[in-house]
Amino acid sequence: MSRLKHIIFREWYTRVRRRAFILGTLLIPVLMAGLIGLVVWMERAETEHHKVLVADLAGLVSYEDSTLRAWVPICPDCFPERGNLEYRFAERALDDEAFLASDYTMMVFFDDGILQHASAKFVYDRAPSLSVQNYVERDLSAAIERFKVKEELALDYATYKRLKTKVSLLGEDVVTKDGNATGRTAIGFLFSFFMFIQILVYGMHVMRGVIEEKANRIVEVVISVVKPIELMTGKIIGIGLVGVTQVVALSLLGFLVFQVGGVSLEMTGMLQAAANDNVNVDFETWMASNDAVGFLLDVNWPLMVGSALVYFVAGFFMYAAVFAAIGSAVDNESDAQYLMLPAMLPLMASYLIAAMAMENPEGQIAFIGSFVPFTAPILMLIRLPLGVAWWELAVSLAGVIATAYILVVLSARIFRTGILMHGKKVTFKELVRWLRHD
Amino acid sequence: MHDSPALDISGIEKAFGTQRALDRVGFTVPRGGIFGLLGPNGAGKTTLLRMLNGITAPDAGEISFFGERLARHHLAQIGYLPEERGLYKSMRVGEQALYFAQLRGMDKREARTKLRGWFERLEVDGWWNKEVSEVSKGMAQKIQFILSVLHEPRLLILDEPLSGFDPINAQRVRDVIMDLRAEGKTTILLSTHDMGSVEELCDEVALLNHGQLVLHGAVPELREAARDGRVEVTFRDSVMAFTVALGASAELLHVAEKANVRGEHQAMLRLPAQTDPAEWLHWISGQVALTSCKPWQPGMREIFIKAVEKQIPTTA
Numbered sequence: 001m002s003r004l005k006h007i008i009f010r011e012w013y014t015r016v017r018r019r020a021f022i023l024g025t026l027l028i029p030v031l032m033a034g035l036i037g038l039v040v041w042m043e044r045a046e047t048e049h050h051k052v053l054v055a056d057l058a059g060l061v062s063y064e065d066s067t068l069r070a071w072v073p074i075c076p077d078c079f080p081e082r083g084n085l086e087y088r089f090a091e092r093a094l095d096d097e098a099f100l101a102s103d104y105t106m107m108v109f110f111d112d113g114i115l116q117h118a119s120a121k122f123v124y125d126r127a128p129s130l131s132v133q134n135y136v137e138r139d140l141s142a143a144i145e146r147f148k149v150k151e152e153l154a155l156d157y158a159t160y161k162r163l164k165t166k167v168s169l170l171g172e173d174v175v176t177k178d179g180n181a182t183g184r185t186a187i188g189f190l191f192s193f194f195m196f197i198q199i200l201v202y203g204m205h206v207m208r209g210v211i212e213e214k215a216n217r218i219v220e221v222v223i224s225v226v227k228p229i230e231l232m233t234g235k236i237i238g239i240g241l242v243g244v245t246q247v248v249a250l251s252l253l254g255f256l257v258f259q260v261g262g263v264s265l266e267m268t269g270m271l272q273a274a275a276n277d278n279v280n281v282d283f284e285t286w287m288a289s290n291d292a293v294g295f296l297l298d299v300n301w302p303l304m305v306g307s308a309l310v311y312f313v314a315g316f317f318m319y320a321a322v323f324a325a326i327g328s329a330v331d332n333e334s335d336a337q338y339l340m341l342p343a344m345l346p347l348m349a350s351y352l353i354a355a356m357a358m359e360n361p362e363g364q365i366a367f368i369g370s371f372v373p374f375t376a377p378i379l380m381l382i383r384l385p386l387g388v389a390w391w392e393l394a395v396s397l398a399g400v401i402a403t404a405y406i407l408v409v410l411s412a413r414i415f416r417t418g419i420l421m422h423g424k425k426v427t428f429k430e431l432v433r434w435l436r437h438d
Numbered sequence: 439m440h441d442s443p444a445l446d447i448s449g450i451e452k453a454f455g456t457q458r459a460l461d462r463v464g465f466t467v468p469r470g471g472i473f474g475l476l477g478p479n480g481a482g483k484t485t486l487l488r489m490l491n492g493i494t495a496p497d498a499g500e501i502s503f504f505g506e507r508l509a510r511h512h513l514a515q516i517g518y519l520p521e522e523r524g525l526y527k528s529m530r531v532g533e534q535a536l537y538f539a540q541l542r543g544m545d546k547r548e549a550r551t552k553l554r555g556w557f558e559r560l561e562v563d564g565w566w567n568k569e570v571s572e573v574s575k576g577m578a579q580k581i582q583f584i585l586s587v588l589h590e591p592r593l594l595i596l597d598e599p600l601s602g603f604d605p606i607n608a609q610r611v612r613d614v615i616m617d618l619r620a621e622g623k624t625t626i627l628l629s630t631h632d633m634g635s636v637e638e639l640c641d642e643v644a645l646l647n648h649g650q651l652v653l654h655g656a657v658p659e660l661r662e663a664a665r666d667g668r669v670e671v672t673f674r675d676s677v678m679a680f681t682v683a684l685g686a687s688a689e690l691l692h693v694a695e696k697a698n699v700r701g702e703h704q705a706m707l708r709l710p711a712q713t714d715p716a717e718w719l720h721w722i723s724g725q726v727a728l729t730s731c732k733p734w735q736p737g738m739r740e741i742f743i744k745a746v747e748k749q750i751p752t753t754a
Contacts, residue, residue, distance in 0.1 A: 003541050003543075006540045010529075010537055014528050018528075212527075213526075216524030216526075217522040217524040218526060220488075220518075220520040220522060220523070221518060221523060221585070221586075223493055224493055224513065225538075225542060420488070420494075
């Protein structure tokens with residue numbers, strides 16, 4: 001036990017002190033924040049001003065105001081003023097030279113054919129962004145719709161708008177009274193994705209560690225002191241703890257960012273502005289009142305994090321044992337490629353099923369997958385936020401733990417033989433022979 | 439129990455698939471000395487050494503360690519320097535040495551004190567905080583040697599301990615091995631192809647070939663037993679005069695001018711079995727100007743080659 005402790009510590013310590021690990025751990029939240037910031041900045045950066053000429057050849061959406069002596073929209077609400085978009089109206093389109101000489105960036109023109117085929121042409125000197133095109137489409141559709149309502153149905157547009165109904169489905173689980181399944185599924189998927197990455201990355205670390213020990217020939221000295229299974233187990237636990245350390249560090253950083261971010265939002269009064277209210281609100285109250293993020297407060301975080309940790313330990317043992325066996329059987333990483341494929345398949349499949357299960361987290365595939373030991377660590381996490389019976393969790397975990405135990409024992413058989421073999425390409429047949437050799 | 443040998447190996451067999459790596463190998467390694475384990479590549483030496491380290495198990499046979507059947511708990515009393523050896527590149531020299539000492543069950547403080555002593559003795563004391571990747575090959579070899587002796591093992595297994603060293607460092611390590619023998623607490627099992635080291639260091643040897651024991655015994659006895667009537671002489675006459683004088687009294691095997699001594703020659707002769715060497719020496723001294731004459735004793739190199747080529751199991 002004491003020797004195992006030293007192996008675990010060496011494997012953990014020599015990795016967590018590496019500059020790459022420290023920088024990587026610190027950089028993940030920075031990169032994520034940077035990514036979010038970049039998206040926000042890109043959205044805000046869309047400040048290019050567009051002046052659009054609407055050439056209404058059939059007079060469907062505009063008319064000439066005699067007092068203003070200019071063409072104006074029949075329905076001003078249909079063409080709202082936006083910071084980067086303004087409209088002008090005309091009864092005629094400009095020719096190309098005149099358009100280029102004008103200060104218009106875009107010209108939309110249509111005649112009464114738009115009533116049949118619902119399309120209008122536009123020309124531009126600088127291609128407008130998709131969001132500007134969407135605005136123009138939306139505004140023009142509203143104006144044409146108004147024209148049709150008024151002219152063809154002889155209805156008052158205000159009455160029509162009042163009558164027009166758009167139904168939204170607001171679901172609620174009859175047992176849990178949970179009405180935010182989609183948001184919670186997204187949280188589940190995030191956990192699944194993170195689990196997939198952690199198992200894959202640190203599983204590869206185990207394989208590389210074994211190959212390194214084998215290649216620099218230190219392994220013979222080590223296994224003359226400890227049993228091969230002790231070395232393999234110590235390596236798996238040590239490297240697994242590196243993964244746990246990273247998760248803990250990221251959680252602490254995340255918590256810190258959440259707290260600091262919340263306090264700074266409260267202090268700057270942004271929450272008050274966002275809540276569109278004159279009363280002071282704290283961060284938690286603001287979250288609870290906000291549909292987009294409110295569900296985060298309903299997630300059973302201790303259960304999620306606790307389950308994720310247990311599944312990580314069991315799932316990591318299961319896959320890392322196989323990766324360790326593969327590492328022991330080869331002389332270098334390139335030789336490991338063809339042995340890796342069967343080991344990677346269930347892991348990749350789990351991720352793909354998890355991505356599909358986003359659509360239907362309580363479907364049959366996700367349900368069955370959350371009990372199959374090879375896919376359970378990833379798929380159970382996507383179901384967990386929606387509520388899972390305790391017995392389902394217990395059965396699933398028991399399966400993963402039992403499979404991990406069997407795989408560790410079997411991998412140790414391959415490991416103890418493979419680790420001393422050099423200069424020989426191992427076949428699957430040979431691996432099976434090593435497995436049988438007790 | 440106190441008189442039992444360091445190792446008593448009997449009837450060891452090991453096969454890998456259809457290939458027999460060891461075939462009923464048996465010999466004893468006495469306490470306190472240096473025992474040479476010799477053999478050409480693929481003879482089964484590494485397999486046997488791995489068995490002594492508990493890395494592989496024999497298919498049949500028994501190994502006794504100081505009178506007790508070799509078991510896992512004995513491994514803490516064995517030091518092992520394998521032929522193919524390395525160090526963790528991502529660790530510093532000192533922390534790596536402490537790691538191995540702790541794996542051997544040593545207390546950290548005790549290990550640190552002993553390591554300082556060994557580092558000074560082998561002149562690697564300035565390297566404690568260096569990364570292994572910065573260390574030269576020879577320096578790494580010395581560190582590996584230290585790791586094998588640090589815990590004061592009762593049995594020290596050294597597989598090609600001098601390979602890769604420059605002559606100065608090789609001598610330094612050789613001196614340490616001799617010191618360990620002089621202290622008498624450690625039995626050393628030395629596996630090497632360097633026959634010079636075998637003659638210089640080993641008290642006894644065992645020679646394996648194709649998984650079988652082909653030679654076993656004390657080095658002086660083996661060399662004595664391998665004498666075959668050859669005599670080495672040096673003389674000041676011409677080669678012609680010497681050949682004429684020799685006539686049919688002995689078979690001239692080889693003759694050449696002695697290096698760096700002008701006019702002096704060196705010859706290797708084989709006397710007929712019925713010839714009395716003393717009488718023959720008296721007679722030939724009257725015929726030519728002899729400067730020296732001594733019976734030729736084969737070195738371990740010749741014994742090794744002859745035994746492997748003949749591959750007839752013999753015991754001295």
